[in-house]
Amino acid sequence: MNNAYIGRTVSETPFQLELLAAKTRQAIVCEFSKECRLGSDTGNDVQITGDGVLPRHAKIFVSEDSALFIAAIDDAPITVNGALADKPLMLNNGDWLLFGSTPFQIKFQSSQAADDVLSGDDTSAGVTLTGKSVLTIGRLPQCDITIPSPLVSREHAKLTRESTGWVIEDCGSTNGTFVNAVRISGKQPVLANDWLSFAAFDYRFDGNAIIPSNQDGQVKIEVYRLTKEVKESSGQTKRLLDSLSFAIHPGEFVGIFGTSGSGKSTLLDALNGRRPATSGDILYNEIDLYGAFDLFRAAIGYVPQQDIVHRKIVMQHALKFTAKLRLPPDTSDFEMDENVLKVLEKVGLAEKAGLAVDTPTPLSGGQLKRVSLAVELVANPNVLFLDEVTSGLDAGTDKKMMQLFRSLAEDKKTVVCVTHTLENIDTCHLVLLLHQGRLVFYGPPQAVIGYFGIDRLSDVYELLESRSASYWADKYRASNFHDTYVEKRLKLSEQRDNKDVLKSNTRPTNNKWLQSWRQTKTLMSRYCELILSDRKNLLILILQAPLIALIVSLVFEMDDQIALRAAKQSQILFIMVLSAIWFGCLNSARELVKELPIYIRERSVNLGLGPYIVSKLIPLSLLCFVQCFLLLGVIALSISVPGDLIQRFLILFASGMAATTMGLCVSAFVNSNDKAVATVPILLIPQVILSGAVVNLEGAGLWIAKTTMISYWSFDAMKLTLGEEIRAVKDFTGTTVVSIAGSTGSDLAAIAGLGLFFLIATAIGLKLKDTKK
Numbered sequence: 001m002n003n004a005y006i007g008r009t010v011s012e013t014p015f016q017l018e019l020l021a022a023k024t025r026q027a028i029v030c031e032f033s034k035e036c037r038l039g040s041d042t043g044n045d046v047q048i049t050g051d052g053v054l055p056r057h058a059k060i061f062v063s064e065d066s067a068l069f070i071a072a073i074d075d076a077p078i079t080v081n082g083a084l085a086d087k088p089l090m091l092n093n094g095d096w097l098l099f100g101s102t103p104f105q106i107k108f109q110s111s112q113a114a115d116d117v118l119s120g121d122d123t124s125a126g127v128t129l130t131g132k133s134v135l136t137i138g139r140l141p142q143c144d145i146t147i148p149s150p151l152v153s154r155e156h157a158k159l160t161r162e163s164t165g166w167v168i169e170d171c172g173s174t175n176g177t178f179v180n181a182v183r184i185s186g187k188q189p190v191l192a193n194d195w196l197s198f199a200a201f202d203y204r205f206d207g208n209a210i211i212p213s214n215q216d217g218q219v220k221i222e223v224y225r226l227t228k229e230v231k232e233s234s235g236q237t238k239r240l241l242d243s244l245s246f247a248i249h250p251g252e253f254v255g256i257f258g259t260s261g262s263g264k265s266t267l268l269d270a271l272n273g274r275r276p277a278t279s280g281d282i283l284y285n286e287i288d289l290y291g292a293f294d295l296f297r298a299a300i301g302y303v304p305q306q307d308i309v310h311r312k313i314v315m316q317h318a319l320k321f322t323a324k325l326r327l328p329p330d331t332s333d334f335e336m337d338e339n340v341l342k343v344l345e346k347v348g349l350a351e352k353a354g355l356a357v358d359t360p361t362p363l364s365g366g367q368l369k370r371v372s373l374a375v376e377l378v379a380n381p382n383v384l385f386l387d388e389v390t391s392g393l394d395a396g397t398d399k400k401m402m403q404l405f406r407s408l409a410e411d412k413k414t415v416v417c418v419t420h421t422l423e424n425i426d427t428c429h430l431v432l433l434l435h436q437g438r439l440v441f442y443g444p445p446q447a448v449i450g451y452f453g454i455d456r457l458s459d460v461y462e463l464l465e466s467r468s469a470s471y472w473a474d475k476y477r478a479s480n481f482h483d484t485y486v487e488k489r490l491k492l493s494e495q496r497d498n499k500d501v502l503k504s505n506t507r508p509t510n511n512k513w514l515q516s517w518r519q520t521k522t523l524m525s526r527y528c529e530l531i532l533s534d535r536k537n538l539l540i541l542i543l544q545a546p547l548i549a550l551i552v553s554l555v556f557e558m559d560d561q562i563a564l565r566a567a568k569q570s571q572i573l574f575i576m577v578l579s580a581i582w583f584g585c586l587n588s589a590r591e592l593v594k595e596l597p598i599y600i601r602e603r604s605v606n607l608g609l610g611p612y613i614v615s616k617l618i619p620l621s622l623l624c625f626v627q628c629f630l631l632l633g634v635i636a637l638s639i640s641v642p643g644d645l646i647q648r649f650l651i652l653f654a655s656g657m658a659a660t661t662m663g664l665c666v667s668a669f670v671n672s673n674d675k676a677v678a679t680v681p682i683l684l685i686p687q688v689i690l691s692g693a694v695v696n697l698e699g700a701g702l703w704i705a706k707t708t709m710i711s712y713w714s715f716d717a718m719k720l721t722l723g724e725e726i727r728a729v730k731d732f733t734g735t736t737v738v739s740i741a742g743s744t745g746s747d748l749a750a751i752a753g754l755g756l757f758f759l760i761a762t763a764i765g766l767k768l769k770d771t772k773k
């Protein structure tokens with residue numbers, strides 16, 4: 001936010017100022033101690049030319065406390081980050097200035113600092129390569145270029161002078177090194193005027209120096225004729241967004257509002273790359289977002305409507321797990337803890353850091369939203385998208401949340417928020433109003449009432465319905481607001497030199513295994529903490545095994561008559577098999593769906609499918625192991641069923657594990673807990689009917705059992721553990737009491753095959769969730 005100036009201009013501190021022309025990328029440099037005048041006339045301290053630049057346009061001056069201010073001369077048109085400079089406005093490094101309709105980015109520092117830079121002590125204005133053969137870039141202070149952001153690895157990349165010229169190499173960073181927006185793997189030569197990006201921090205290589213272009217990782221978003229069409233089930237094409245054009249500057253908080261179904265969420269998801277538009281361009285810092293998504297992946301924060309936090313884990317731990325998943329692996333525990341506490345403080349939850357969301361008393365709706373926001377802020381995104389996060393909150397809480405979002409924008413983040421609540425929309429710098437997929441207003445929130453001629457903001461929806469969307473879109477296009485907030489802003493880069501950046505988006509494969517292993521470890525620790533946080537539930541899951549075993553030993557008594565004994569032993573083995581399948585399936589059936597919003601969010605950042613599934617499978621297999629062990633142990637101690645116990649345990653465990661994957665598969669395909677619970681019986685009851693224990697199977701029934709039933713094969717394998725004399729017993733009709741279908745090897749292979757099938761299906765189900773966001 002730019003502040004109005006009230007003081008005198010007395011500072012003697014010399015300033016070095018650089019104005020970077022957005023169109024040509026040429027820099028105009030000037031040094032001054034008190035004041036500097038700008039305009040197209042040669043008599044100015046800085047001569048700037050371009051559309052709408054007046055002979056004497058503006059002055060930049062230093063205040064008492066050495067801050068820099070800009071003021072228009074004779075009401076000349078100037079905006080600072082889109083805000084009209086109708087009074088002196090304070091300047092921040094990296095601000096965007098519009099003189100008439102000519103855009104510049106301003107960079108400045110004191111001359112002392114500039115001297116330090118050129119001697120290589122600081123990197124804010126670039127580092128010269130003269131006399132150097134290697135230049136390191138990273139988060140560590142001893143790097144030649146230090147970028148103090150958690151998104152950047154300690155030693156992120158290295159520039160080396162080789163006989164053929166300068167070569168850049170990524171040092172295994174998490175968020176990548178990019179040359180002209182394409183992620184590199186291995187060494188790559190760099191040429192003069194190449195753009196180098198480290199995570200979302202841009203630099204220009206001019207052959208002799210590395211010059212920061214976007215040192216704070218700020219993101220400017222430009223949208224050109226954005227259109228989204230979908231095919232409806234009737235086969236007809238539906239246009240959800242219709243040729244939207246606008247720009248959002250770094251440090252701006254923009255609210256998107258509009259009638260229900262007007263396309264707000266569709267627009268938000270197109271802007272953040274989750275659900276790309278079908279045509280038009282979205283440029284982040286003049287680079288095509290969809291073509292270079294990897295470059296911005298780490299810089300984008302997204303808070304969806306649903307909460308993206310595990311409610312039973314202590315907040316500080318939950319945030320640290322997120323930090324471990326998203327920040328570079330070389331981030332120390334200390335750095336992560338510090339970051340987590342800083343973020344919790346920022347969202348006003350520092351005193352609750354040691355509590356879980358649900359305990360001892362659940363957090364309020366507003367606090368819960370703050371936790372979701374904190375989860376995203378941990379990775380320090382430069383652009384933040386918020387999808388109706390204040391829905392359902394009271395007006396007071398909504399106001400506090402909106403103020404919090406604005407304060408994030410003031411930290412130079414670009415913040416875009418879809419909102420239904422209009423009471424506090426004044427908190428936004430700009431608002432974007434949608435109606436039936438058309439842009440019908442984009443400008444300051446205070447101007448909406450006057451523009452539409454309504455008494456209250458909420459009347460705007462009724463008014464919009466009174467005419468067609470194209471009427472309102474045309475009216476807006478003809479307005480001054482369109483001229484100021486769309487036309488002039490987009491002129492900023494009509495000649496953008498990077499618009500046609502390479503669209504290829506290669507992902508390097510180095511460190512893939514290591515990264516997967518790290519993710520698996522972090523996800524597994526989080527899952528274990530989640531399981532252990534609900535000890536009562538865990539106890540119930542574990543105790544059900546000995547409980548079933550005790551009931552079995554109560555109701556079964558071994559008979560002297562061998563045929564009856566064989567039948568009973570076979571029944572006990574069947575109950576054991578069924579219990580193991582039941583345990584496995586019930587343990588896992590809700591485990592993926594219950595954290596679906598978290599999965600979808602993490603997946604859009606960097607979550608690997610393999611690590612995610614393995615992180616569930618290992619703790620669940622431990623649980624299944626204990627359950628099978630207790631079931632078999634208690635039955636073996638209380639009732640005599642002779643046979644090889646180790647072999648029985650292995651069969652039970654294998655069946656339990658195959659059923660675990662079956663449960664995961666259910667969880668991966670459904671979209672709610674209730675559906676998962678409702679689906680489980682549909683899978684488990686056939687395991688009884690088609691096991692071969694209830695009826696003799698023939699024809700189609702037998703075929704279905706053989707191809708799909710874990711119980712069919714595990715029951716067969718269990719029967720093979722019975723003694724020879726029991727397996728040979730025949731009843732009075734001459735039929736074998738314990739009928740055997742295969743061998744232990746083939747039975748186990750079939751169980752493993754079914755487990756593998758469900759595992760692959762789980763992966764497919766999860767993958768489909770990626771596209772259904």
Ligand SMILES: Nc1ncnc2c1ncn2[C@@H]1O[C@H](COP(=O)(O)OP(=O)(O)OP(=O)(O)O)[C@@H](O)[C@H]1O
Nearest residue numbers: 230231232238240259260261262263264265266267
């Ligand atoms: N994949 C799709 N296929 C068909 N129609 C869709 C699809 N996605 C969204 N829509 C429709 O597009 C319109 C815009 O949806 P969107 O969710 O963006 O609106 P919204 O303004 O966010 O709505 P709300 O305020 O109710 O949340 C709605 O009518 C929605 O039903």
